[in-house]
Amino acid sequence: MDSGYDVAFLAHAFADLPIVLVGRLRSERVMLRDAGPARCGPKGGRPRKHGGVLSFARPDSWHEPDVTTVTDTTRYGKAEPMAWDRIHARLTHRGPWLDLAKEELPCTAP
Numbered sequence: 001m002d003s004g005y006d007v008a009f010l011a012h013a014f015a016d017l018p019i020v021l022v023g024r025l026r027s028e029r030v031m032l033r034d035a036g037p038a039r040c041g042p043k044g045g046r047p048r049k050h051g052g053v054l055s056f057a058r059p060d061s062w063h064e065p066d067v068t069t070v071t072d073t074t075r076y077g078k079a080e081p082m083a084w085d086r087i088h089a090r091l092t093h094r095g096p097w098l099d100l101a102k103e104e105l106p107c108t109a110p
């Protein structure tokens with residue numbers, strides 16, 4: 001799938017089907033880490049939904065990847081893909097998510 005498609009939305013829309021989606025994400029995309037275990041503060045309150053931010057455009061925001069691999073390609077040289085487990089896309093009330101504008105946006109974490 002090309003980066004023109006919203007892979008996170010399609011994964012949410014087709015969650016009940018036995019398919020796997022593979023696609024590219026835009027370079028300005030922002031992902032959110034898992035909130036981790038629920039913690040109670042001294043004043044109470046609801047647990048966090050999201051953890052830290054991972055911005056594709058800011059390598060300093062990346063934490064240690066869960067999986068890395070290195071491959072030499074004949075056309076592009078060395079390719080170093082990285083993968084992080086338990087992150088999900090930051091969603092906005094626009095684009096394909098516009099129909100959910102009056103609802104709380106879903107957490108698309110697996």
